[in-house]
Amino acid sequence: MGVFDYSKEALExxxxxxxxxxxxxxxxxxxxxxxxxxxxxxKDKRISLKEAVDEFVQxxxxxxxxxxxxxxxxxxxxxxxxxxxxxxxxxxxAPNTNQSYMIVTGSVRYSHNxxxxxxxxxxxxxxxxxxxxxxxRILSEWSHGGIAQGLKAxxxxxxxxxxxxxxxxDIVKYNPYLKVIQNPxxxxxxxxxxxxxxxxxxxxxxxxxxxxxGNAYIYGxxxxxxxxxxxxxxxxxTAEEIVxxxxxxxxxxxxxxPFFYADAVVELPYGALPGSMPGCYYWPRxxxxxxxxxxxxxxxxxxxxxxxxxxGTKDQIEFIEKLGGAKWMxxxxxQTKAAEGDNEDVDFSYQEYTINNxxxxxx
Amino acid sequence: MKNDAPANPLEIxxxxxxxxxxxxxxxxxxxxxxxxxxxxxxxxxAPNITMVxxxxxxxxxxxxxxxxxxxxxxxxxxxxVMEMAYxxxxxxxxxxxxxxxxxxxxDMYGNxxxxxxxxxxxxxxxxxxxSGGNNDLTSLTENMVLVGLQTPEKFPExxxxxxxxxxxxxxxxxxxxxxxxxxxxxVISQCGVFxxxxxxxxxxxxxxxxxxxxxxxxxxxxxELLKPEGEIPLTPMPTPDIIEILRTEVDPRGVFTSLPSA
Numbered sequence: 001m002g003v004f005d006y007s008k009e010a011l012e013x014x015x016x017x018x019x020x021x022x023x024x025x026x027x028x029x030x031x032x033x034x035x036x037x038x039x040x041x042x043k044d045k046r047i048s049l050k051e052a053v054d055e056f057v058q059x060x061x062x063x064x065x066x067x068x069x070x071x072x073x074x075x076x077x078x079x080x081x082x083x084x085x086x087x088x089x090x091x092x093x094a095p096n097t098n099q100s101y102m103i104v105t106g107s108v109r110y111s112h113n114x115x116x117x118x119x120x121x122x123x124x125x126x127x128x129x130x131x132x133x134x135x136x137r138i139l140s141e142w143s144h145g146g147i148a149q150g151l152k153a154x155x156x157x158x159x160x161x162x163x164x165x166x167x168x169x170d171i172v173k174y175n176p177y178l179k180v181i182q183n184p185x186x187x188x189x190x191x192x193x194x195x196x197x198x199x200x201x202x203x204x205x206x207x208x209x210x211x212x213x214g215n216a217y218i219y220g221x222x223x224x225x226x227x228x229x230x231x232x233x234x235x236x237x238t239a240e241e242i243v244x245x246x247x248x249x250x251x252x253x254x255x256x257x258p259f260f261y262a263d264a265v266v267e268l269p270y271g272a273l274p275g276s277m278p279g280c281y282y283w284p285r286x287x288x289x290x291x292x293x294x295x296x297x298x299x300x301x302x303x304x305x306x307x308x309x310x311x312g313t314k315d316q317i318e319f320i321e322k323l324g325g326a327k328w329m330x331x332x333x334x335q336t337k338a339a340e341g342d343n344e345d346v347d348f349s350y351q352e353y354t355i356n357n358x359x360x361x362x363x
Numbered sequence: 364m365k366n367d368a369p370a371n372p373l374e375i376x377x378x379x380x381x382x383x384x385x386x387x388x389x390x391x392x393x394x395x396x397x398x399x400x401x402x403x404x405x406x407x408x409a410p411n412i413t414m415v416x417x418x419x420x421x422x423x424x425x426x427x428x429x430x431x432x433x434x435x436x437x438x439x440x441x442x443x444v445m446e447m448a449y450x451x452x453x454x455x456x457x458x459x460x461x462x463x464x465x466x467x468x469x470d471m472y473g474n475x476x477x478x479x480x481x482x483x484x485x486x487x488x489x490x491x492x493x494s495g496g497n498n499d500l501t502s503l504t505e506n507m508v509l510v511g512l513q514t515p516e517k518f519p520e521x522x523x524x525x526x527x528x529x530x531x532x533x534x535x536x537x538x539x540x541x542x543x544x545x546x547x548x549x550v551i552s553q554c555g556v557f558x559x560x561x562x563x564x565x566x567x568x569x570x571x572x573x574x575x576x577x578x579x580x581x582x583x584x585x586x587e588l589l590k591p592e593g594e595i596p597l598t599p600m601p602t603p604d605i606i607e608i609l610r611t612e613v614d615p616r617g618v619f620t621s622l623p624s625a
Contacts, residue, residue, distance in 0.1 A: 013484065068418060071433035094447060095495060115495035119431055120395060128490040141478070144417070145451035145499030152448040164455055165502045168528040168540030171494060174484065180541075191541030221418045221438060223447050278435065285430060339435035341424060348427050349616055 006176035013174050014138060022139060022176055024201060025062050025092065025112065028159065031199035034233040038263070044212045045265045049315070052204075052236045052264045053080045057089075061201035063108075064151075064232060065093025068223045069118070070275035070288065073098065074204035074238055076268060076316045082107050083311060090139060092200060094147040094224055101291070101310075103130045104302050114142040118292050126296035141174040142166075150177075150198035151224050154231035160196040167193055203232035205257065206271045208279055209248070210239035214262025217243075217252040220278030229257045238268040240280055270316040274309075274323075282335035284323050284362035289353035323362040331363035370606050372553055373620045375572065376510070377403055377609060378601035379551055380463060383508050387411045388460035389453075391500060394432045395619050396510060397463035402613045407605055415459065417496045419445035428618040451496065454503035455543065462504040465511050467491050468522040471566050471586040473529025473547035473559060475501055475509065476522035484524075494526050501527035505544045513552035513583040520586040530564035537564070554580040556598055560589050567591060570598040 004026060006019050016022070024030070047055075057063070063081075067073030078098050081089070088109040091099040095115035102108040104126065117124045130136050142150075145165045153161045162183065172178050172193070183190035205225050207216035216237045218225065229235055237257065242265070248256065276283040287309075295305035313319045320328060338346035351359035370378070373396065380400035384390055386409035392401045393416075401414050402425060413422045420438030429436035438444045445453070453459055468476040477497050481488035501507050507529070511517060529547040531537050537546050546564075550557040555571040567589035571580060577595060581588055601609070614620045 015485065068433035069431070071418070071431065113493045115493050117492035117495075123489065123491055128487065131490050132486055141493065143494040143498035143502075144447060144496045145503075148446070148448035148451065152446075164541060164543060165451070165499050167502065167542050168525070168531050168537070169498055169502075170478070170525040171498060189539075191539075193541075220435075221420065221433060221444050223419065223433075226446060227448065276431075276434070283430065336435065339426060339439070341426060341435075341439045 007178065009173055010140070010176040010178070014140075014176065016139065016176065019176065021110070025090070025198055026177060026196045028197060028199060031231070031233055038260070040260060042213050042259065045214050045262060046212050046242065047264050047266060049077060049080050049238065049266050049268055050084075052266050053077065053084050053086070056202055056234045056236055056263060057081055057086050058201070059087045060089065062090040062092060064200040064203040064228045065091055065096040065098050066203060066205045066223070066225050066228060067272065067275065068221055069095045069097040069115075070283065072206055072218070072220060072272050072277055073275045074206045074271065075275050076271045076273055076319070077204040077206070077236070077238055078102060079310045079313075082306070092147065092198070094142070094144040099136070100124050100127045100130070101302065101306060103127075103136045104306060106135075109136060111136050111138050112140045112142060112147070113138050114144050114147050118288050121288055121292040124292060124296055126302050129299065138174070140177055141171045143171060146195055147198065148224050148227070150195045151227035151231050153195065153197035154199055155227040158197060160194050162192040163195050164192065167191055198231060200228065200232045202234040202236070203228050204236045204238060205229055206268070206277070207237055207239045207257070208277070209241050209243045209252065210237045210265055211243055211245040211248050211259070212265055213245065214257075214259040214265050215245065215248045216257040216262070217248055218255045218257070222255045226255060226257060229261045232261075234263050235261045236264045236266060237262045238266040238271045240269050240271065240277065242267045268316065270320055273316055273319055276336060278336070278340065280336060281329070281332035282339065284328065284332070285350060286353040286359060286362050287323070290358070293353060293355050328363050335363075366610055370601055371620070371622050373622060374606060374609055375600065376551065376553070377620055378605060379556060379598060380508070380510060381407065382599065383549060384409050384412060384461065389413045389415060389458055391415050391454065391459045391462035391504060393417070393464055394429050394437075395465070398429065399609070399614050399619045400463070403605070403609055406608050406612055415450065415453070417447070417450060419447060419450045421445060428614055428616070451499040451503060454500060457505070459504050461506045461508060462500045463508045463510055464497055464500055466509055466517070468517055468519055469509055469511065469529070469550060470519055470522045472531060472533050472564055473509065473550065473566065474522050474525045474531065475527040475529060476524045477526045478524035480523055482523060498527040501529065501547070502542050503544060507544070507547045509547055509550045511552060513554045513580070515583065515585040518584045518586065530559060533564040534562070554583055557588070565589050568595055570596045572598045573600060
């Protein structure tokens with residue numbers, strides 16, 4: 001019998017008959033044991049992305065989607081997970097936009113859902129279709145803030161937090177991990193929501209820079225990644241560039257993930273593609289529009305799209321070639337610098353992809 | 364070239380949203396029209412507001428119109444970019460005065476659905492995004508304003524899934540569920556501006572936009588709208604000056620305020 005007392009109402013609503021599948025995400029004792037057993041030595045942890053995925057992603061792992069949907073997200077690592085045919089992963093994240101296409105190939109089979117979509121680009125019809133076809137099972141529903149608090153609780157070193165989010169909503173009825181309890185210090189009724197600390201199995205975080213030991217520097221929104229790095233059993237840092245440790249010590253005054261969390265370091269320029277990377281490159285906007293407006297609409301289109309962009313490229317360099325090569329790189333850098341206020345006179349207008357008009361370019 | 368065309372419906376909506384914003388407040392904005400409205404408010408009646416975003420961006424220097432809420436324009440030269448847990452924490456702690464969000468459905472008590480359409484969670488007619496930050500902001504923020512298109516399907520008596528609790532089942536039920544804040548204070552659509560009757564917490568017509576009648580607004584609604592006492596006021600419309608600021612300074616490329624061409 002399991003050690004966790006999951007919400008029965010949620011298990012029923014979600015039709016989860018074998019709740020053991022839920023355990024790893026909240027199994028603190030196991031996560032602590034794994035953390036204690038990590039090699040503490042300050043050694044060169046650099047390996048290739050292929051090696052990192054092969055060694056650190058096991059079928060069935062709970063994977064954290066990092067960054068913010070398509071901002072500094074480890075999407076090239078997701079693509080490598082798909083290429084290597086990893087199976088039956090559970091995906092959690094706030095948001096977890098990228099699980100959608102990973103379901104199609106069977107890499108993601110279970111979802112701890114907070115937000116799957118691409119904002120104004122429209123509803124993700126692929127996700128609806130995969131859900132109806134039973135290719136993905138939702139194991140829990142969350143708000144963004146709920147996942148943020150669960151990961152933060154892990155980083156704080158706490159069994160969980162009492163929250164005021166999600167109270168009274170149907171999310172609580174579709175999340176076996178959540179319990180409404182009385183605030184123990186209040187005399188008057190004060191319902192509060194217990195959110196347990198969350199411990200993903202494996203996390204890839206894409207950083208602007210890292211040293212070979214795994215000290216990683218993030219610029220721009222860190223979202224949930226500092227907490228996720230602390231919580232995760234296994235952590236792979238991928239970075240736009242590898243810098244000397246002294247550069248991190250002396251110059252990088254932003255957000256730092258400490259080296260001892262990291263199991264591996266991958267030098268991976270353009271590793272956030274097709275997402276954007278603060279300080280480095282803007283989105284290939286038409287790619288996302290094509291994903292949501294063309295690829296997502298039926299099974300044939302999405303498979304063709306994945307064949308072309310994921311299985312049809314062996315790495316991010318081939319991906320860049322398909323986006324337009326050097327021309328794309330120049331435009332993407334100009335635009336992101338302008339958007340961040342670091343240069344001037346850049347026109348952000350572009351030819352949008354619509355189902356009737358494919359401009360055929362990605363900048 | 365001066366554009367004297369009358370305000371289009373999106374420009375009018377942006378203005379009405381901006382009118383909800385008081386000066387010297389902290390405003391939590393999503394991308395799209397709420398962001399346009401925030402910048403318009405800053406350039407007109409509320410120059411001293413602080414805008415904050417779900418990216419964690421605080422008080423960015425204004426740039427162009429963002430393509431995503433995580434995009435650089437929401438944290439452009441921000442003095443600090445908060446982690447997600449803290450950016451919602453500031454709503455709970457009383458450092459956000461008003462927030463604006465959209466919805467797929469909103470019901471008579473201001474409960475919001477962004478999860479699914481249909482009555483079977485496992486076989487929905489349409490699966491939507493899920494909560495994102497919608498639940499967090501609606502749960503925690505002192506004053507919530509909901510913005511969206513009004514049709515009987517989008518304004519049902521009961522939403523298909525309560526993503527975010529507005530006034531739950533009316534009366535005191537939001538507070539009894541343990542939630543802080545006033546919950547939704549306004550709903551803004553193409554028909555009018557709605558508030559919530561203080562006792563029952565049911566949606567009530569506050570103002571109607573020019574040319575709109577109560578009958579039409581009711582036909583666009585899946586439940587009975589409460590009416591205020593006396594004559595229903597007209598929603599104030601933007602002056603030509605404000606329209607010009609909107610077109611020249613706020614959204615000059617019409618990213619969010621031009622109607623799609625036919």
